[in-house]
Amino acid sequence: MWDSSGTWLAASAKTSMKTVVTLTAEVSSPPRRPALAWASAICRMHYGGILIASGRWADADQELGRAVELFDASYRALRAAAVVRLGELRVRQGRLAEAERLLAGQQDSYAVRPWARLQWARAHGVAERRVVAAQLERAVRGHGADVLTVPTLALLAELEVGCGEVARASVTVARLTELTTPDPVDALVGYARQAAGVVLGAERRPDAIEALEAAVACFAAARLPLEEAGARLSLAELLAADAPALAATEAGAAAESLARLGATAEYDRATAVLRAVGGPARTAVRPPGQLTVREDEVLALVAQGLSNPEIARRLFISPKTASHHVSNLLAKLGLRNRAEAAAWTAANGRDLAP
Numbered sequence: 622m623w624d625s626s627g628t629w630l631a632a633s634a635k636t637s638m639k640t641v642v643t644l645t646a647e648v649s650s651p652p653r654r655p656a657l658a659w660a661s662a663i664c665r666m667h668y669g670g671i672l673i674a675s676g677r678w679a680d681a682d683q684e685l686g687r688a689v690e691l692f693d694a695s696y697r698a699l700r701a702a703a704v705v706r707l708g709e710l711r712v713r714q715g716r717l718a719e720a721e722r723l724l725a726g727q728q729d730s731y732a733v734r735p736w737a738r739l740q741w742a743r744a745h746g747v748a749e750r751r752v753v754a755a756q757l758e759r760a761v762r763g764h765g766a767d768v769l770t771v772p773t774l775a776l777l778a779e780l781e782v783g784c785g786e787v788a789r790a791s792v793t794v795a796r797l798t799e800l801t802t803p804d805p806v807d808a809l810v811g812y813a814r815q816a817a818g819v820v821l822g823a824e825r826r827p828d829a830i831e832a833l834e835a836a837v838a839c840f841a842a843a844r845l846p847l848e849e850a851g852a853r854l855s856l857a858e859l860l861a862a863d864a865p866a867l868a869a870t871e872a873g874a875a876a877e878s879l880a881r882l883g884a885t886a887e888y889d890r891a892t893a894v895l896r897a898v899g900g901p902a903r904t905a906v907r908p909p910g911q912l913t914v915r916e917d918e919v920l921a922l923v924a925q926g927l928s929n930p931e932i933a934r935r936l937f938i939s940p941k942t943a944s945h946h947v948s949n950l951l952a953k954l955g956l957r958n959r960a961e962a963a964a965w966t967a968a969n970g971r972d973l974a975p
Contacts, residue, residue, distance in 0.1 A: 658694055659695040661691055662689075662691035665703075669682075669710075670706050678713070679912065680913065682913060683913040688703040704727070708720045708724040715886040724739060740753045741753050741780060751784045754781050757780060768809060774812075777790075778820060782819050787820060798817070800813075808845060808848075814839060815848075815855065819855055822855070830859060850878040850891075853871045856868075857869075857891070868894060872894040879891055916946050923950075924963040929947060932947075
């Protein structure tokens with residue numbers, strides 16, 4: 622039941638994030654022999670997961686797109702795992718329609734968390750949310766419990782609180798505590814403390830704040846920026862009624878981080894807290910999305926009026942990959958079509974010659 626955080630959890634138990642990123646980047650470099658394209662694809666897939674967890678989403682997008690392309694050219698049967706990771710990235714970015722297409726029909730265990738988040742976002746009312754929580758709980762039961770299920774159990778606890786099943790969430794937190802106590806890795810403890818803080822907050826317990834503060838510290842130490850921002854946001858929501866100034870500080874810090882990442886749904890949630898407590902507006906902070914180097918090249922060619930097949934020939938990539946890059950850059954820049962992309966390029970002084 623690995624996702625990008627699970628990949629990082631497995632790696633972080635033995636080495637640093639810097640070392641993991643360096644080593645994985647080396648093994649995911651272009652294969653010297655075409656017959657090894659599938660090996661490069663596997664490495665890029667896992668590297669993409671690590672990049673998602675570490676907040677380098679533009680790079681993750683590029684690596685995962687390349688992994689899918691290599692799988693298509695070598696061992697297509699393995700492409701699902703890379704596609705699911707792209708689906709997870711789209712969920713984190715709030716690009717739910719794309720995520721739904723990518724995750725549709727996927728049986729990979731990696732899909733469990735992004736699928737649950739997607740279904741939760743689509744749910745209407747408590748009854749539908751309870752169905753999502755119950756399906757996630759069944760998925761956890763089906764895979765057994767070990768440290769790699771910790772992020773999924775933490776999500777389950779939050780969903781159970783979100784649909785009013787606080788007693789069930791308390792049981793889930795007890796399972797988290799049991800799993801994380803023997804091996805107190807920062808990321809593992811962060812998930813457990815955040816889930817505990819959410820449950821304690823729902824029970825109006827005073828130690829909820831301490832639990833969430835511990836989660837923030839753990840995620841910061843583990844270098845998981847989305848998780849750290851999420852814990853800050855939960856803390857801000859808990860503080861809003863009794864300590865609005867402190868809530869504004871935490872929500873503001875979360876909003877800044879979420880804006881840099883491009884996590885639109887959580888960003889909107891953070892700005893809602895800021896408005897509620899009278900904090901400064903942050904609507905100008907959210908960037909449209911950072912383009913990868915390849916997307917910059919594609920944007921320049923789109924602005925010149927080239928079609929996807931023409932872009933593919935110019936950059937020595939497949940037309941399908943060219944189409945993928947065009948869709949990504951339009952979504953990141955908030956543009957509807959190629960004409961708007963050309964106008965945006967001219968207005969922002971981009972070089973038209975890649």
